[in-house]
Amino acid sequence: RGGGVVSHIDITALRELADQLRNERDRFTRIVATVPGVICSFRLRPDGGTCFPYASPAIEDLYGLRPEALVESAAPLWAMIHPDDLGHIDVGITASARAMTPWRDEFRLRHPLKGEIWVEGHSTPVREPEGGILWHGYVQDITERKRAEAALRALLEEKEVLLREVHHRVKNNLAAIIDLLELQRGNATDESMSSLLAELGHRIHSMALVHEMLYQSGNLSRVDFHGYLQALVGHLRDSLDPHGAIRLGVPAPETGLNLDTAIPWGLIVNELVTNALKYAFPERRPRPGAEACEIVVAVDWDGATYTLTIADNGVGLPAALDWTTTRTLG
Numbered sequence: 001r002g003g004g005v006v007s008h009i010d011i012t013a014l015r016e017l018a019d020q021l022r023n024e025r026d027r028f029t030r031i032v033a034t035v036p037g038v039i040c041s042f043r044l045r046p047d048g049g050t051c052f053p054y055a056s057p058a059i060e061d062l063y064g065l066r067p068e069a070l071v072e073s074a075a076p077l078w079a080m081i082h083p084d085d086l087g088h089i090d091v092g093i094t095a096s097a098r099a100m101t102p103w104r105d106e107f108r109l110r111h112p113l114k115g116e117i118w119v120e121g122h123s124t125p126v127r128e129p130e131g132g133i134l135w136h137g138y139v140q141d142i143t144e145r146k147r148a149e150a151a152l153r154a155l156l157e158e159k160e161v162l163l164r165e166v167h168h169r170v171k172n173n174l175a176a177i178i179d180l181l182e183l184q185r186g187n188a189t190d191e192s193m194s195s196l197l198a199e200l201g202h203r204i205h206s207m208a209l210v211h212e213m214l215y216q217s218g219n220l221s222r223v224d225f226h227g228y229l230q231a232l233v234g235h236l237r238d239s240l241d242p243h244g245a246i247r248l249g250v251p252a253p254e255t256g257l258n259l260d261t262a263i264p265w266g267l268i269v270n271e272l273v274t275n276a277l278k279y280a281f282p283e284r285r286p287r288p289g290a291e292a293c294e295i296v297v298a299v300d301w302d303g304a305t306y307t308l309t310i311a312d313n314g315v316g317l318p319a320a321l322d323w324t325t326t327r328t329l330g
Helices: 012-034 059-063 083-099 143-187 191-216 225-240 259-279
Strands: 038-044 050-055 103-111 115-127 133-141 246-249 293-301 306-312
Touching: 038 059, 059 133, 083 103, 083 115, 083 133, 115 143, 143 191, 191 225, 191 259, 225 246, 225 259, 225 293, 259 293, 259 306
Parallel strands: 246 293
Antiparallel strands: 038 050, 038 133, 103 115, 115 133, 293 306
């Protein structure tokens, strides 16, 4: 007689799992839709090419390519990359594969509708069970950011040229003032007036030198203080010790100071070194026991504080002098 066998299987767990997977897929799709770029996975093929096993739908807007067109080969995408950027992309991916470190790069694409655009790629390599490497990451359009950076760079260059010109004009104006003082000094019949004009010229020169060094520097916000001290001390030596009877040492670190700090420092150095050159060595001789006349301008930096030390091996201050009550500017 005819008959049949009926088997009943409880598939509740399978249905629940299917529902859970469907919910996870929908959630992933919603998340992917909010990402400002393309989420993708790519691997290197045995023949040296590249393929994208997965690419989010946003790739169609970014590249103008459908995701399924890249599953077997990414040649259509590679053809869009600017030829000048292919080299560093290959080098970066190779280094990422060798060290199993994240890959990041910026490169240009020649889009058929948008023209040349900039994109940025980030990905992390993962070793697959069969031994290959799969990169997971994302790519986003950074064209607007690049344009903003270029505009900002152009603006900074323009401001730098303007600021450099300001320093140049200030330096020239101060130099003109120094020349006027020298002309006036040439007509002075009183020795004290002539000396006063010379000292005033040295003070102005210490300020003009800061602007000159900023004008010539690659960094318009900070002065190379070691170079500034050498130039300032050298100018004073040429003016007050033309025969070079006094040694001048400047053991200062290669440090930078801003304009507001460098100018008062320069004025302090100008006053102290001028006094030492004029009064520390009568008849250009050092104190007993010293081999040669010497002035040292030293700067120390402990990470928080600068210490400026100006020392000489001359006769020292007169015993009767109270420097806190003197009426001179120095």
